Each structure stands twice: as C-alpha cells, then as structure tokens.
Amino acid sequence: MSEDNVEKEVYFCTDCGHTVNPDDKKCPKCGADLFETIDLTDKIDETELIDEVAVKVFNSEIEALMAKEQLESEGIKCFISSDNEGGMMPALNMQAGVKLIVNEYNYERAVEILKAMDMF
Secondary structure, eight states, X not given: OOGGGSOOOOEEOTXXXXXXXXXXXXXTTTOOBOOOOOOOTTOOOGGGGSOEEEEEEESSHHHHHHHHHHHHHTTOOEEEEOOSTTTTOTHHHHXXXXXXXXXXXXXXXXXHHHHHTTOO
C-alpha cells in the first residue's frame, strides 16, 4: 500500500476551526493556544457498569415521573419503563405497571428517598 492511500489525522483549532499541524503550539490563523488532546475513552465511571434494577413499579406514569424527578434532583440517574402501546392503551400501565429503573449502585439511596416521599 502506498503512503498516498494512508488516511492522515486532521487537527483543528478549537477556537476558530482552522486546520493546524499536530506540532503547532498556537493557531496560525487566530493565535489561540493549542492544548494537548486528552483521551477520555478510558475514564469510565465505574458506577455506570453496574446493572440497572427496578426500584419500584408504579400504577401510573404520573407517579413514576414524580419519583423520577425527585431522584434526579438528588443526583441519581434513572428512567421509567412502561409498555402502553405508545400511549394508545394507557390501561396497560395499570396491569404491567410503570417501572422506575435505577443503577444497582444507587438502589439503596433511591429507596431511602422514595420512602421519605411516602412512595415506597
């Protein structure tokens, strides 16, 4: 394979978007300082790797949304899961329920918050 077919990395100034060389310390167009690129791909939040669990199953989506908002205001990432045929059959929520899903790492804290709200 010739060197002409090898794809070269292209670098851009984060201020003006001008193409720069990887060795440049300042942008030749705007003069902005160019910083070393930081690779964050190996910086994984360990709590994100733990399985999700249903902390509570609600009878209505409104209750689940209220609990979700409270947990998120306390810094707990969560989501709700329900199958009501895209809103066409809301009665399915009463049968199967609306699940409030949290990371297993946050389960205990989520239970405490829901108990304080009299929702557990």
